[in-house]
Amino acid sequence: MKLTFKKKYLDILNMKIFIFSFLITFLTPSVIGKTLSEIYEIALEEDPQLKIAEATFRANKEIKEQALAGLLPSITTTASTAWNNSFIDSNKTDEYNSFGYSLRLSQPIVRVDRWFQFASGKALSESAAAEFLLSQQQMIFRVAQAYFGLLKAQNNLETAISEEEALKKQLDRAKRLFEENISPITDFQETQAFYDLSRVAKIASEGQLEVAREILIALVNEAPEISDLIDYPFGKVLVEDQNEWVRIGLINSNVLKTAKLFERSAQNNAKASIGGHIPNIDLVGTLNSSTSYQGRFGGFIENPLLGIETESNNYSIQFSWPLVAGGIAHSKRREAYANYDKAKEQSKFTTRSVIQDIKSKHSSLLTAKANVQAREQAFKSAESALIATEYGFEANTRNIIDLLNAQRNVFAAERDYASAKYDFILSDFGLKLSAGTLSPQDLYNLDEFMN
Numbered sequence: 001m002k003l004t005f006k007k008k009y010l011d012i013l014n015m016k017i018f019i020f021s022f023l024i025t026f027l028t029p030s031v032i033g034k035t036l037s038e039i040y041e042i043a044l045e046e047d048p049q050l051k052i053a054e055a056t057f058r059a060n061k062e063i064k065e066q067a068l069a070g071l072l073p074s075i076t077t078t079a080s081t082a083w084n085n086s087f088i089d090s091n092k093t094d095e096y097n098s099f100g101y102s103l104r105l106s107q108p109i110v111r112v113d114r115w116f117q118f119a120s121g122k123a124l125s126e127s128a129a130a131e132f133l134l135s136q137q138q139m140i141f142r143v144a145q146a147y148f149g150l151l152k153a154q155n156n157l158e159t160a161i162s163e164e165e166a167l168k169k170q171l172d173r174a175k176r177l178f179e180e181n182i183s184p185i186t187d188f189q190e191t192q193a194f195y196d197l198s199r200v201a202k203i204a205s206e207g208q209l210e211v212a213r214e215i216l217i218a219l220v221n222e223a224p225e226i227s228d229l230i231d232y233p234f235g236k237v238l239v240e241d242q243n244e245w246v247r248i249g250l251i252n253s254n255v256l257k258t259a260k261l262f263e264r265s266a267q268n269n270a271k272a273s274i275g276g277h278i279p280n281i282d283l284v285g286t287l288n289s290s291t292s293y294q295g296r297f298g299g300f301i302e303n304p305l306l307g308i309e310t311e312s313n314n315y316s317i318q319f320s321w322p323l324v325a326g327g328i329a330h331s332k333r334r335e336a337y338a339n340y341d342k343a344k345e346q347s348k349f350t351t352r353s354v355i356q357d358i359k360s361k362h363s364s365l366l367t368a369k370a371n372v373q374a375r376e377q378a379f380k381s382a383e384s385a386l387i388a389t390e391y392g393f394e395a396n397t398r399n400i401i402d403l404l405n406a407q408r409n410v411f412a413a414e415r416d417y418a419s420a421k422y423d424f425i426l427s428d429f430g431l432k433l434s435a436g437t438l439s440p441q442d443l444y445n446l447d448e449f450m451n
Helices: 002-013 016-027 036-046 048-060 062-069 112-179 185-220 242-252 254-277 328-394 400-435 440-444
Strands: 074-088 091-110 280-292 309-320
Touching (some): 112 185, 112 400, 185 400
Antiparallel strands (some): 280 309
């Protein structure tokens, strides 16, 4: 009987991690899980945050075009028509229409403020592109977080179910042995307590799974079945040199690019404020045309210009120099330079923050790498400890509490090992996000490891 118990127990525990996914797959052959890259492609169409970022980018990139307009020619045209009535002593002497139009062309020649405003707008448009690229990278990371968060929740629930089933078998056995007066009631009660805790853990895992599923729904507007990773080289770090990651980040970080472009924009805005003290020169051309159908002057003399179109045009170079404007020009200049100082310090702060973040993420990745290896070994050790405890229990050198604790340790080690593997990938993605190198290819590279 004891050997049969041991065999059943090992069938449940020691082989579960290797055959569970296989059984699930072939028991439900109609379900084909989506890979990480497939979820990403859905998110490209469904993620509201990415859509917001895209719309913001399209709006902000127009800043450059609007600033450029201040350097290009402007043409203004006006037209009018009027109906006229003339009276003398309440007697109408004439009624007629008059028509006219004008055309004005202005080309800035010397506009220092507008040149720097254009440079500022160009920097802001480039900053918008960097911000949008950052939003795309953040979306990749959010997809990975939601995907592996759901995988982790699914694995935790599967482990919780297996643990409950294993403890139920133990509970049934303890109850039978108690009823047969082979073991004391305390063994049955202790087993009951462990079983009740496993049920609570399963309920909690079910709730966590629903939360994880809702996070994915919020991202892609559906809750698809997803694939798990197999044979992935967990713990592999392509670049282990922290300084090299810092160098890469200082070149590629979109957070840092955005801060530096804001600094450049603020600098050009400060220079543009000098335009309030510098003369402006414009080339201006105007064309005026008018036609009148006035019939008589005073109602007596025929108008010799009746119906004749008259035109005039002139070309000029216009010079303007704001001398005094109540101090507003000086105030705007001080404001602009204060904002420039702020942007410079913000750029410094961002640079230091990026370096600190990269170093922190790199350390976390190395820790995650070590954690995967440690959790794998801990899982194997827990299995070995369980087998040893089983032998001791069969030989009456270990009690039921020892056996139940050993069993619980196996399931806990399995959960921790699975979590460590997913955390390693997220740490890898987090480092690449901080360094500005995260790309869709990182998701597609995982496809070959999806079952």
